[in-house]
Amino acid sequence: MGGAIQEIFRRHGPAYLAEFGKTLPGSHARVIEAIIDCRSAACGSVLYQCEDCGEPHVAARCCGNRHCPVCQQGKAEAWLARQLDRQLPTPYFMLTFTVPAPLREFLRGHPREGYGALYAASAGAIKALAADDQHLGADTPGFFGVLHTWGRQLQYPVGVKARTNAGSDGGESKGAGVPTPARSALVQRSSSPAGGSGRGPLKRAG
Template sequence: MSSVALALRVHAPEYLERFGDRVPLGHRKVLGCITRCRTGELGGVQFQCDSCGSDHWVGRSCGNRHCPNCQKNKTSDWLAKQTDRLLPVHHFLVTFTVPEELRSLLRSNQREGYAAILLVAAKRSAT
């Protein structure tokens, strides 16, 4: 169980008792999923280990997209895939937040738009 799940199992009941009437239903569902994930409350699976031959039982996972237990492998897979895509050179990742009003203009004029953004950023970083 992740430390997030453990912390939620300990503190979520009191939190929900105090503020539950103001917590959106979707958030309560996520808390329920994370706190019950792999505990056995969602059922479980019995299997025999190919290596040692022993029988093992594991609790079912919740599968919720917000659950750190369930998303750990997906996150690791995504990170490995992104790492494989890295070019073998030193580089930087720069992220700009463009105001909503300018996004369609930027999409249709990418060359000029990105050049203008980088020019302004370079001028501001020089001052």
């Protein structure tokens, strides 16, 4: 996968940056350039004295960019192991919060504000609905959210995938997770200008 992304960027990245580089967030352009250069002479090289054969070997350095799928696979696996280690002994559910299509372009251009608002709205919805007796009925749900910005076809289906447990140390679980209609109603309300019209996010949604 990492090599495929790098191959795509190497083949099409320079033309893409030439056309859209000026309107792209600077961080995006830097990531593309880092992935293109990863493990090439552009990143420099390291000379190893090999313990096996005693010969010196030259290895191209990697870019170290945290978004690079070529060289950051090990860190991703370490992150996954840490999350699995923190799991509580309860069932877990995957909750998906997807951004409506008309808002996606705005988020792409304003990632700091947009993703921040998306995390705040999705976490707020989980906390509010988990506390609701109709759903989890416990006020301390365990969850974490992962930003999702790539689909299998490399489209931009931006959203947060949250993994939440079905129980809590604040009480016994009364429900089996938080149903989609209630969740989306709450996120829409908390992120729309009309959200404050007398129906606070802690009121039951749906």
